Amino acid sequence: MNITGLMTSAGINTAICFVLFSLFSVLRKQPCNAGIYFGQRIAQVRSKHHEPFCFERLVPSASWIMKAWRASEEDIIASGGLDAVVFLRIIVFSIQIFSIAAIICIFLVLPLNYFGQEMQHKNIPSESLEVFTVGNVKEGSRWLWAHCLALYVITCSACGLLYIENKNIANMRLAYVSASPPKPSQFTVLVRAIPWSSEKCYSDLVSRFFRKYYGSSYLSHQMIYRSGTVQKLMSDAEKMYKMLKSTHMRDYHRSSILTCGLCGGTASSFQILAGEPESAEDRGDFTAPDLREKECAAVLVFFRTRFAANITSKSLLTPNPMQWVTDLAPEPNDVFWSNLCIPYRLLWIRRVATLSTTIVFMLFSLGPVGVVCGLANADKLQNLLPFLRGILERKFMSQLVTGYLPSVILILFLYIVPPIMMLFSAVEGSISHSGRKKSACIKVLYFLIWNVFFANILVGSFIDRLDTIQNVVPREMPTVLAKVVPEKAFFFTTYVLTSGWASLACELVQPFVLLCNLVDRLLCRNKGVLSCDVMSFPYHTEIPRLLVFGLIGFTFCIFAPLILPFLLVYFSVANLVYRNQILDVYVTKYQSGGLYWPIVHNVTIFSLVLTHTIALGFFGMKKSTVASGFVVPLTICTLLFHIYCRERFFLLYKDNAAQVLIDMDREDEQSGRLEEIHQQLCSAYCQFKSRNAADLDQFDHRDAQMIQKPEDIKHVV
Structure with a gap:
């Protein structure tokens, strides 16, 4: 695929996001959708239904963007708790590190990749994407030092920013424990x-x-x-x-x-x-x-x-x-009561069975991934299925099948993963809802890393090198990854566009809940707001998504730098979208107190070490032994930094300090x-209730007192 095709793909996704964002700014003004876009509390207030119709409701506006941008960290804590702050810090950290990576790689690495071979270049819109990857650099090139230097700058910057975030979030957790009222x-x-x-x-x-x-x-x-x-x-x-x-x-x-x-x-x-x-x-x-x-x-x-x-x-x-x-x-509202009665001697059996089932599910998921990789390789697909040769010879159909279709199939398949992992985590025996969601978050993360990244790369390598893959030994795996990763740059770029940008637009509009509300009003003749349970933030789906995009960003930053601008756009828009969702849409039922951050730290270190491993294989493949030698101490220092942070900060997430408790x-x-x-x-x-009627009466009465006039709701919207 050439640059024109990539820009066309980006333009289509940008247009889709713009339309959905505009649609959201109109839908959120409609009184019948208050229960979707303003949570359960505002959904219970009916005074706005008596407002006369005004044309302003049908005009798109960006007021929600300004409100989300101006929200302080105190507002986020008040709305979503410490977990919401940790989630947004993941996005801020990603924006910071990939901004540094984009500056270094776009202005230093990308030109070296483009002029890495002595060849006659076309005009840039007609250039193939391969000439912008590190695969275009010739063997023994002295410019490989620039790639090694960029890797050092990105790694040191990531570790420095990670240390700052570790320190800040650890202080937030201490304040969360010490400054909170008695629980x-x-x-x-x-x-x-x-x-x-x-x-x-x-x-x-x-x-x-x-x-x-x-x-x-x-x-x-x-x-x-x-x-x-x-x-x-x-x-x-x-x-x-x-x-x-x-x-x-x-x-x-x-x-x-x-x-x-x-x-x-x-x-x-x-x-x-x-x-x-x-x-x-x-x-x-x-x-x-x-x-x-x-x-x-x-x-x-x-x-x-x-x-x-x-x-x-x-x-x-x-x-x-x-x-x-x-x-x-x-906490009382966080207790998973049904799991407390599980005999303790059976818990280890449940955990082993859940782990085994998760691994089997991950292995069986290689089938859809194989289909995706087959679609992404049009030449191999034509050899296996000759009847598709005439269809794929058309330029538009070829770009559709090899560009959009693989990412769409993978995204649709991944939608069934979080509910299955939540079921596995419930069977596992977690004693709290937040613990079950955290366990599901880890399972979904492992699944995405395996299927979105490794399975696509390895299965694609198997399809492309069917005759040589059998001779690969474990010590040659870095070389295999170094060969395949630049070739997969186009697939992962389109994955960022379709799964990243489109997912933000869907998260904002909430199409499934919107459809349920429409069916409830038209078919069930319910003139009130949607009478469903309030939604809590889906950390088990969104945190793995952010971390997988971070893994893709670290892995491709020096090998295919063109992916970095698209990632930066994703994280920048995600910062606004998720701020709005935390402030207005999701209601905090329970929280873990920032226990998701160690997961973020571990995955970031894993992403850096994986990038070093691929770089080690790449420099060896390009006959640059000196650059390969400089990668080894960088990996050792990264692992030492991880050990230090684990000893310095991670204990605060496992135990509460005795000094704080005594005070x-x-x-x-x-x-x-x-x-x-x-x-x-x-x-x-x-045990036998989640909230009694008196609490609900007080809850409703408090909200009714807080928002009684139409102009009050206008101010919120």
């Missing part, structure tokens, strides 16, 4: 694998054990029960409550003032039962035997201080490591809040 999870420990006794129930065993060994710090405990009919009834009751709230929301202000003469509550409210009590005795003799039969070998144990809970969660309670296993409990406990004790915190602990965790 139930700070005082609560999840204990599993309680030994069974035929004489006493689990509750009595827990009480006896912790009173004996932790008498001074033990406060109380709450048993965990097997989910069954009770859980189903509670879920159905809560769904019915939400439906009734959605139906009667139009008369919310009037009905919230009226009270029931018999019970004194609001006319539109009813009670959702609270969770199970702390012990069976609180229920009376009638239900005590039933509760004891439903008890699991797991319990939430409450301690008087944060320090005591933290020490207990990290300690080995008995000489048998398979009994009385402890973990620091998640927080003393502050609460001196202010007299400790007793109040202890009283709230016993009712903080409720």
Whole structure:
């Protein structure tokens, strides 16, 4: 493909993004779409439906861009928490490092690649993309020092920026722990694998054990029960409550003032039962035997201080490591209740089975990747399927099949991966929703790195070199990668355009939710807003996408520098799009407290080392042994930097500092809040509900007070 074809591809994707962005700026002004583009809170406010129609709603505007650009880091933390800040820091880091790489490689490496061979050049629009890659440099060229120098500059810049981000995010996490108000999870420990006794129930065993060994710090405990009919009834009751709230929301202000003469509550409210009590005795003799039969070998144990809970969660309670296993409990709204009842002895079986299934799924996915690579190699495809020869001889069809179609097929296939990985992570036995999403994020990341990068390169190499690939040994793999990576520059450039730019436009417009809203209004005759659950940020899909684009950027920066401007455009637009989504669309239900950043650091180091490995093979292939020798110490220094950062920063993500916890406990004790915190602990965790009706009433009433007038909603939009 030549430069004209690449620019045509970029122009088409730019036009698509411009149309979708303009469509978004119009759709977000429509009152019926408030639940899609402004979250659940504004969706529950109906006052804007009474506004008269105005032509301004149909005019595209860029007000959302200015709002997203002006949002401060404090606004991001208030809307999305620390995880949202970490996510945006990934984008900012990518913009910084690839800006440096673009300056170095576009003005230094790209001209050397273009004039690397003594050849008669065409005019630039008609030039093939191969002449702009490092494959155009002749063997033994003295200009290979420029590539080595660019690699040094990019690596040192990446490590320096990575250290700054590590330091800043570590300070944010310390502030997140120390400056946050008292949380139930700070005082609560999840204990599993309680030994069974035929004489006493689990509750009595827990009480006896912790009173004996932790008498001074033990406060109380709450048993965990097997989910069954009770859980189903509670879920159905809560769904019915939400439906009734959605139906009667139009008369919310009037009905919230009226009270029931018999019970004194609001006319539109009813009670959702609270969770199970702390012990069976609180229920009376009638239900005590039933509760004891439903008890699991797991319990939430409450301690008087944060320090005591933290020490207990990290300690080995008995000489048998398979009994009385402890973990620091998640936040109440983050607990994955159904996984707490899994017998601890079965968790390792689930993890092994999940890992094996994930690997098998990744291997079976080579089929679609093979189809993509076959489409990207038109010559080989014609030899295998002669009936396509006439079709592929047409220029437009050839560019469509080899350019757009492979990326589109790969993108459509990758859409099914995140839900499957979320299912695998749930089966794995995570005790929290945020932990499940983090586990799914890692699985999706491995899948994308394998299928988007390595599988495309290796399968493409197998198709192109079917006669020589069998003779490749592991030590020659860097050379194989050095040969194939420049040839794959066009495919990955189109992948950035189709998967990157188009995904941002779809993320902004939310076509699936928009379609559901349209069907709900037209077919179901629902004149209100979309009555679906609020959306939380999909970290398990977006973080892997950013990191894979970062891997592509590092790998191709010196081998095919033309990809860098397209990556910079992607990250720059992503900064605005995701800021808008965090501020307006997604509602933070739970968060991990910045635990995604170590994943980002590890993948960045892996990307740098992989780039060094490919460069080592390339310099050896081009007979530049001196340049190859200079790559080795650069790789060693990068790995040493990784070890230092792991020892300096990563422990802050695993454990909380005892000094910080003790200071927080003393502050609460001196202010007299400790007793109040202890009283709230016993009712903080409720297994058979996620939110009771009283909380929802307060939530709705607070939002209704905050936005009551049409002009208030205009200000938000």
